Amino acid sequence: MxxxxxxxxxxxxxxxxxxxxxxxxxxxxxxxxxxEPLSDHPFRKLLMRLAALILLIAFLIPFYYTIKALYLDTTIEAQEAR
Ligand SMILES: [Zn+2]
Structure with a gap:
């Protein structure tokens, strides 16, 4: 055996x-x-792409605001002064 x-x-x-x-x-x-092999699920690819897109947006939004606060600081100060 x-x-x-x-x-x-x-x-x-x-x-x-x-x-x-x-x-x-x-x-x-x-x-x-x-x-079953993971690739056999028809919605898995779509679901993974959707999850990747959501994660990408979730990381890009704070990144955008950080960059905005760091490099476009003058416009924010101008708005706050009024
Ligand atoms: Zn065994």
Missing amino acids: QRCSHLYGSGVRCGEETLPGSDFCPDHVTVEDGH
């Missing part, structure tokens, strides 16, 4: 006997073979 190919987080190999036609034991066959 072949030994299970599952690796634990510590790097230790499982070592249980495999299921016929699989590289994994009954405990790990669902963990390794059961989940």
